[in-house]
Amino acid sequence: MASIIYDKHNYKFFLLDTLLLLTNSNTNQPLYIRLLDVIENDILPKTRKGVAAGNKVFGAAILNSADLSLVIAGMNQEIINPIFHGEIATLNSFYQLSERERQRTNKCIFLSTHEPCSLCLSAITFAGFKTIYYFFAYEDTRNEFNIPHDLDILREVFNIDDGNYKRKNCYWTAHDLGQLIRTSGLIEKKNISVRMARINQEYKKLSKVYQKQKLTRLIPLD
Numbered sequence: 001m002a003s004i005i006y007d008k009h010n011y012k013f014f015l016l017d018t019l020l021l022l023t024n025s026n027t028n029q030p031l032y033i034r035l036l037d038v039i040e041n042d043i044l045p046k047t048r049k050g051v052a053a054g055n056k057v058f059g060a061a062i063l064n065s066a067d068l069s070l071v072i073a074g075m076n077q078e079i080i081n082p083i084f085h086g087e088i089a090t091l092n093s094f095y096q097l098s099e100r101e102r103q104r105t106n107k108c109i110f111l112s113t114h115e116p117c118s119l120c121l122s123a124i125t126f127a128g129f130k131t132i133y134y135f136f137a138y139e140d141t142r143n144e145f146n147i148p149h150d151l152d153i154l155r156e157v158f159n160i161d162d163g164n165y166k167r168k169n170c171y172w173t174a175h176d177l178g179q180l181i182r183t184s185g186l187i188e189k190k191n192i193s194v195r196m197a198r199i200n201q202e203y204k205k206l207s208k209v210y211q212k213q214k215l216t217r218l219i220p221l222d
């Protein structure tokens with residue numbers, strides 16, 4: 001059962017299990033629905049183009065946490081520069097906005113389609129974000145997308161096994177959106193399970209395209 005923990009400026013924060021649900025009372029749209037919307041409607045269209053050009057399937061977006069409006073969405077651009085991960089490319093676009101257009105990062109949500117790697121976690125930290133959500137976890141990236149580098153770098157460079165970095169620390173909290181939806185009971189809602197499956201399928205389809213063409217690209221860690 002949800003309990004209200006905060007109510008100000010027409011928005012209500014609910015705590016349902018461990019998932020923080022921010023509900024915009026104008027649209028009655030909870031945070032998890034909004035994040036799925038942004039993945040499907042804002043990140044995926046860019047990603048389809050990016051993958052067609054030879055990039056990986058990873059994408060990201062930045063939302064204003066007050067009203068859940070989209071500030072910017074972006075996708076992986078590794079064929080330009082191998083450190084232009086989805087998150088880095090999105091941060092680059094964010095800082096090309098005028099100061100008026102972009103929000104203060106501590107008032108924003110950083111949404112990543114896949115759990116950010118060590119490079120991107122550091123970038124998000126230096127940029128000052130407090131809240132991170134991601135849809136696919138490291139294990140998915142390795143097992144389902146055949147990209148093991150996030151876990152391998154943490155183990156080899158940082159001596160961190162099984163991706164066990166501190167998901168809650170003094171800089172930010174990182175939330176596994178997919179897992180939270182599955183464990184909170186929200187997945188029982190038929191439309192949510194259909195949506196989750198649709199997003200999964202779409203990414204698997206794009207992943208196949210990437211894997212098929214990656215040998216023709218010169219991305220060092222492909």
Ligand SMILES: [Zn+2]
Nearest residue numbers: 085117119120
């Ligand atoms: Zn990254």
